[in-house]
Amino acid sequence: MVLENKKAIFVMGNLVGLRPDPAYKLTPNADGNFVYADRSDKNFDGANAFGAVAQTVNKYNQVLGDLTGNKIEWSFGDKQIKVSPESGDWPNAFYARQFKGLHFFDYKTTSTAASGEVSSHEAGHAILDAQRPGFMEGSGAETGAYHEAFGDCLSMLMTLGNEKAVEALVAQTDGDLSTRRNMLSDMGEAFGNALGREGGIRTSKNEFVYADPATLPEHGDENNLGREVHDFSRLWSGAFYDVIDNISDANRAAGMAPKEALMAAGEECWKLLVGQVELSPKASETTFHEMAANLTAADAQFNGGARGELIKNVMVKRGLMDADAAPPSRPQGARLFNAEPVRQEFILGNDAGQLAGVKMTSIVDSPAFGLVGLTNSTIAEAEKGARLMAADGDVLFTDKTNPGLEDIFRSDGTAYTAYVAPNAQGQREFHRTKIVF
């Protein structure tokens, strides 16, 4: 990790570039360390974001090393990820593969860098992009939503590793996460409040059940799912929250005190989360059903099968697994791939509206036993997602071969999820932007 601040350059509200800010550095306090009490110290946000990202990455590496002997290798090829905590004034934080790092911004009375949860969430995008770069090439709604949920799950597990935070959580919930919304379930409370959303930007304490994103409106509300990736992600983070809750309940039933029960549940869920990613496809698409199967497979492979029934009960309730599904003897969701994934091109049909005739490329697993139908499911998921993106106005249609940041970022602070641009052969081609919030 390297602390490397950059300042965003805005023209008419659009982010058009990032310039180096070499003067930025943290100054140690009187004790010679980099621990600051609160945001009244100008170093606080930078130290907080950098520290939270470092702790998240280190913990992930530790668990990954224990399970597999491997370490994270960043998708952008550098040895270190860059953290820019003071990138300007904007209601945002983002990971961008082309900038090789994470960017945080001040907004009103707060900063996204001041939130450990937001920092861990953004680190999660970079970690998942390292482990499964295909997922950021994918266009499927569930793949994008899994990227968002992954960061929220990581953030919850980081909280459960912090003794003081868990003590506060026990006081808030009487030690049972199912009682009420709380500091673990709610993401980015200060940032949410600055945006006018009480109780954080979203919560994992919810009762959502699976519905095909294509059948949902773009945006839901507290009690209804939408298909936009952050919105739909609440289904997966909600299911994961239930797994944490049920493991913690089981720990208490076995005689542990509430604090120890929660912290032990957190440690166990680290293995499940990291293991789940290890067993996931290397394709450009995944689905929540696959991830549910991969979570039980991770339990079987990395956790002695201790929570197979518990996970299954949660996933059945969430509509992510069949009640009569057999316990997995292998990673069912991993699609039995036996080789490195391959790229497959296809052209969208005349019924695809603005996307008619557009060329797309999906990364598909090479099926082990001639199971070509599985390849088709990846492409179907990608095509469905691209159509939804276009319907929601998240695809930039441009004549430029290489659209710049000023084209990709919109003045409301969001960015297009994909663009369609002419390629060297004059074909219109679909590209995913590798920027996530």
Ligand SMILES: [Zn+2]
């Ligand atoms: Zn995100």
